[in-house]
Amino acid sequence: MTTNTDSGELEAEPEIAAELFGDRIDAARSFTEALAREGEERGLIGPLELPRLWTRHILNSVVAAPLFHGSVADIGSGAGLPGLVLAIARPDVQWTLIEPMERRITWLNEQVSTLGLDNVDVVRARAEDVRPAEGFDVVTARAVSALRTLIPLTAPLVRDGGELTLLKGMNVGNEIDAAQKQIKKFRLSDVRVEVLGEGVLLETTRVVRAVVR
Secondary structure, eight states, rough: OOEEETTTTTTOOTTTTHHHGGGGGHHHHHHHHHHHHHHTTTSSTTTTTTTIIIIIIIHHHHTTGGGGOOOEEEEHHHHHHTTHHHHHTTTSSSEEEEEEHHHHHHHHHHHHHTOOOOTTTEEEGGGGGGOOOSSSSEEESSSSSSSHHHHOOOHEEEEEEEEEEEEOTTTTHHHHHHHHHHHTTEEEEEEEEEEEETTTTTSOEEEEEEOOO
């Protein structure tokens, strides 16, 4: 299925999408179509993203779905990448989407309602202002900031022994090198990079994983 907009045409759904989402593919299609229709106008995605929306954003997010469990916070959820995509794919996990911008909060709440996602809470706040009574099992983020800035925002939200699972780009190795001070300060251990989707996706997903003590 394709969607015509003033900025171009939505990328055709890759065949692998149905395999990755399984019986949740219809919800994923609905979300992707809505993002294609309204995303640029509402300042959620850039004007050049439609021809690669599935490949670069939806599949890039969902391929990480098996890594999550329990309670998860997504910091800077924005358009719902990765939080909403992952919540669609993993209805067995409880997701908290944390986003400071009102217009994005409105979008996230609309999608949660439209898609019937009863495993999602949307919180309007900056990450540094969120202090849960109990930490999250996992905290994630995608395309928010470099690790040396992101670790101080995310690590305090993780319960003792929980995980950071951060979706990053090609430059992740250099980011880890530049964040050694923060890695030590926030007591991260077993810091590693996992590459997901090799041989399956056109663009692989790099994930920084670490245990927080």
